[in-house]
Amino acid sequence: MYSFSCFGHSNITSKHKNTFEFTKDDEIGKVADCIVGVKADYDLGELKEFLKGKDKIKIRITAGGLIEEVNCGVNPNFDDEREIVVRRSDFSSKRTLGLRADKVSKDFSRQFVSKLKEGKIQVKIF
DSSP states (O other): OEEEEEEOOTTOOOOOSSEEEEESOSOOOTTOTTEEEBSOOOOHHHHHHHHTTOSEEEEEEEETTEEEEEEEEEOTTOOOSSEEEEESSSOOOTTEEEESOSOOGGGSOHHHHHHHTSSEEEEEEO
16 A cells, blocks of 8 residues: 545546546646645655556545545656646546546545545555
């Protein structure tokens, strides 16, 4: 398992129909409808080492005592220091960690999304 933390932000809407994203940025605008966590503290080297040899992963996001889980394939070319993107599609870029996800931003419960706006968020990858 690999885990990291990030934080909520008042501009999180989690309405994107194709992706969700964690960023190391402190601030996001109101149009950033895919971002579900800011100030992410993942270490790229450690994360890439954990992902080696894996075809599929489960991402568990915990916020305010609520949990969402996402299953997806692994993009072996993921290599971004600032952002982690998980996509419903097969589109891959260096920012893309997850492919063919069974959930994206718009699929998260609205109660869960309200928790994403505040406090600390824990992310675990299995």
